[in-house]
Amino acid sequence: MGNFGYLMDGFATVITMHHIVIMIAGVMLGILVGVLPGLGAPNGVSLLLPLTFTMDPISAIILLSCMYWGALFGGSTTSILFNIPGEPSSVATTFDGYPMARSGQATRALTLAFMSAGIGALAGVMMITLLSSWVARFALQFSSPEFFAVYFLAFASFIGMGSNSAAKTLVMMMLGFAFATVGMDTISGGLRLTFGLTDLIKGVSFLVAVMGLFGLGELLLTTEEGLRFEGIKARVRAIDVVRTLKEMPRYGWSILRSTIIGIWMGITPAGPTAASFMSYGLARRFAKDKSQFGKGDPRGIVSPETADHSAGTSALLPMLALGVPGSATAAVMMGGLMIWGLTPGPMLFIDRPDFVWGLIASMYIGNVVAVLLVLTTVPLYASILRVPFSIVGPVIVAIIFSGAYQIANSTFDLWLVLGFGVFGYLFKKLDYPIAPLVLAMVLGDKAEDAFRQSMLMSNGSLTIFWSNPLVSAIMALGLLMLVWPLIATAIGLRGSRRRAGQSAKA
Amino acid sequence: MAEFDKGSVSRRTMEIVTALLTSAAGLSVCYGSWRSGIGWSEMGPGAGYFPFYIGVLIILGSLVTLLRSIFLSRFRGEIFIDGKRARSVFGFFLPIVAFLIVSLFLGLYIGTALYIFASMKWQGGYRWWICILAALAVSALFYIVFEIGFQVPLLKGPVENWLGIY
Numbered sequence: 001m002g003n004f005g006y007l008m009d010g011f012a013t014v015i016t017m018h019h020i021v022i023m024i025a026g027v028m029l030g031i032l033v034g035v036l037p038g039l040g041a042p043n044g045v046s047l048l049l050p051l052t053f054t055m056d057p058i059s060a061i062i063l064l065s066c067m068y069w070g071a072l073f074g075g076s077t078t079s080i081l082f083n084i085p086g087e088p089s090s091v092a093t094t095f096d097g098y099p100m101a102r103s104g105q106a107t108r109a110l111t112l113a114f115m116s117a118g119i120g121a122l123a124g125v126m127m128i129t130l131l132s133s134w135v136a137r138f139a140l141q142f143s144s145p146e147f148f149a150v151y152f153l154a155f156a157s158f159i160g161m162g163s164n165s166a167a168k169t170l171v172m173m174m175l176g177f178a179f180a181t182v183g184m185d186t187i188s189g190g191l192r193l194t195f196g197l198t199d200l201i202k203g204v205s206f207l208v209a210v211m212g213l214f215g216l217g218e219l220l221l222t223t224e225e226g227l228r229f230e231g232i233k234a235r236v237r238a239i240d241v242v243r244t245l246k247e248m249p250r251y252g253w254s255i256l257r258s259t260i261i262g263i264w265m266g267i268t269p270a271g272p273t274a275a276s277f278m279s280y281g282l283a284r285r286f287a288k289d290k291s292q293f294g295k296g297d298p299r300g301i302v303s304p305e306t307a308d309h310s311a312g313t314s315a316l317l318p319m320l321a322l323g324v325p326g327s328a329t330a331a332v333m334m335g336g337l338m339i340w341g342l343t344p345g346p347m348l349f350i351d352r353p354d355f356v357w358g359l360i361a362s363m364y365i366g367n368v369v370a371v372l373l374v375l376t377t378v379p380l381y382a383s384i385l386r387v388p389f390s391i392v393g394p395v396i397v398a399i400i401f402s403g404a405y406q407i408a409n410s411t412f413d414l415w416l417v418l419g420f421g422v423f424g425y426l427f428k429k430l431d432y433p434i435a436p437l438v439l440a441m442v443l444g445d446k447a448e449d450a451f452r453q454s455m456l457m458s459n460g461s462l463t464i465f466w467s468n469p470l471v472s473a474i475m476a477l478g479l480l481m482l483v484w485p486l487i488a489t490a491i492g493l494r495g496s497r498r499r500a501g502q503s504a505k506a
Numbered sequence: 507m508a509e510f511d512k513g514s515v516s517r518r519t520m521e522i523v524t525a526l527l528t529s530a531a532g533l534s535v536c537y538g539s540w541r542s543g544i545g546w547s548e549m550g551p552g553a554g555y556f557p558f559y560i561g562v563l564i565i566l567g568s569l570v571t572l573l574r575s576i577f578l579s580r581f582r583g584e585i586f587i588d589g590k591r592a593r594s595v596f597g598f599f600l601p602i603v604a605f606l607i608v609s610l611f612l613g614l615y616i617g618t619a620l621y622i623f624a625s626m627k628w629q630g631g632y633r634w635w636i637c638i639l640a641a642l643a644v645s646a647l648f649y650i651v652f653e654i655g656f657q658v659p660l661l662k663g664p665v666e667n668w669l670g671i672y
Binding site: 050054165167170171175187188191192193194195223224394395397398405406415421422425456460 | 517520528534547551605632660
């Protein structure tokens with residue numbers, strides 16, 4: 001049976017009253033989480049995760065993934081109406097989205113954003129439909145050294161492609177690995193890094209880290225900025241929506257280019273934030289008339305939105321097929337999969353095709369549902385941001401701590417969240433990237449197991465990572481990613497020198 | 507160099523403090539792993555083998571950041587936080603600490619209600635009956651969503667016990 005057959009089965013699983021209701025609920029919660037300050041997609045999914053332990057995995061993943069889509073849309077809404085990016089990945093949307101909304105074209109800006117986001121997301125899902133089983137089949141030949149090499153590649157590209165300082169990225173990533181090793185060692189059964197604290201024996205959950213770093217840290221940062229949100233009143237009129245839809249084909253090239261950028265950045269762990277910035281930058285560079293950028297150029301809305309959402313959806317491909325998530329939110333979802341007793345990676349396609357294709361089918365429907373819902377409910381969500389922070393802030397704090405308690409019914413976790421919150425605030429202000437820490441916490445055990453098994457196979461010799469063409473190729477690619485900044489500077493230097501030479505001639 | 511207001515902290519200081527903190531974390535990871543055995547056991551690499559090198563990398567990365575913040579003048583004149591902002595951050599943070607301590611004794615439902623009441627009353631300046639209504643509404647909503655909807659228990663204290671709610 002081909003992918004198409006599986007996909008149809010997936011649709012059959014997903015199109016039931018029960019699942020559609022879950023989708024709507026997920027999208028609505030997601031938009032809410034995306035709109036509220038301090039609650040982003042990773043944090044929202046973490047808060048919802050403990051509530052899904054009793055659900056069946058298909059319903060649970062539909063709920064969580066739809067929340068992710070909703071949060072991406074919610075983030076764009078606040079970017080456009082309030083000039084406050086609800087998500088880091090929608091920062092680029094504020095550049096042109098807010099000016100357009102301020103000039104009285106709020107509906108046009110929102111429609112452009114949502115439609116291009118929807119197109120980007122659907123393109124990402126189609127890519128997953130076409131490629132995932134191929135990637136999974138390829139990954140079936142992997143054994144421990146290859147898996148470790150893939151993890152190495154993922155983390156190397158974080159260091160090489162990230163916009164933050166490489167040393168800071170390294171520190172965050174390794175802190176994540178260190179947190180993952182706290183507690184019982186799965187191979188020897190001994191306790192590690194617990195420093196005599198009994199509360200640490202069960203380990204540090206990545207959910208606790210996400211709630212503190214993303215949730216509380218973000219809130220503390222928000223309080224600093226003063227707490228008045230001045231937004232633009234938006235009433236979505238159907239006639240404006242239709243008029244904007246008619247102008248969409250004009251941005252075909254921007255959408256196509258941004259989709260490709262988004263899909264690439266989503267599959268590699270660069271993630272949606274980098275994708276949206278890069279796409280915005282390229283849209284500006286390729287535009288013949290640059291004068292309108294920053295003042296409400298439609299291409300400045302369409303490009304980052306398309307890239308953001310196609311990267312967001314594409315991030316699920318490496319998570320499903322390889323077990324390596326492409327973004328912080330995907331990492332949290334992958335952690336969820338493991339808690340539900342599923343092993344992300346190539347075997348998932350063989351063991352649970354109903355789960356994989358149910359999820360993929362739900363991504364098609366979920367994104368369509370999300371576009372429709374977000375267009376109709378924007379005014380409602382915009383009004384939530386007008387509720388004073390002295391109410392919204394404490395409620396969010398209470399939700400975060402209630403969520404943290406539910407992970408393991410442990411009061412110690414509450415203090416951990418507080419600690420992570422303080423560090424999240426500190427790290428954010430000093431430009432330490434947080435996503436690598438979360439990724440490393442989720443992948444830590446798997447990466448370490450892969451490493452130790454490889455070492456066992458080779459009796460402690462590192463040459464096993466260069467023992468066959470496949471593993472060598474992945475390791476070489478990883479090393480290339482690691483030194484990429486150096487190469488890029490070298491090329492960039494040459495390029496700028498050439499340009500300088502040309503201008504001197506002219 | 508820019509003039510600092512009274513009570514403001516420079517970015518450079520915080521960069522150095524944070525780098526020192528992460529190096530300390532790296533050192534404790536190394537120490538902890540060393541205690542679990544970083545060598546080779548009969549079952550292959552020991553339990554501390556992998557985390558030991560993680561700790562080493564944390565220290566290396568922190569040292570690079572530390573040296574860069576000390577010797578490069580990138581953040582010179584940049585302010586991490588000034589007095590006014592620090593006050594509003596602490597004004598938000600300290601009530602959270604109080605909320606946690608109260609919740610440990612009285613449970614999360616009562617803790618939440620008190621915390622929301624207090625924040626609305628003293629930071630939002632609302633009338634007391636609005637604050638009470640909002641606080642009760644949020645706690646009741648939590649109860650409905652968590653205990654009834656998803657059937658996951660939240661931390662409870664003596665008051666729930668006394669009321670007979672489990």
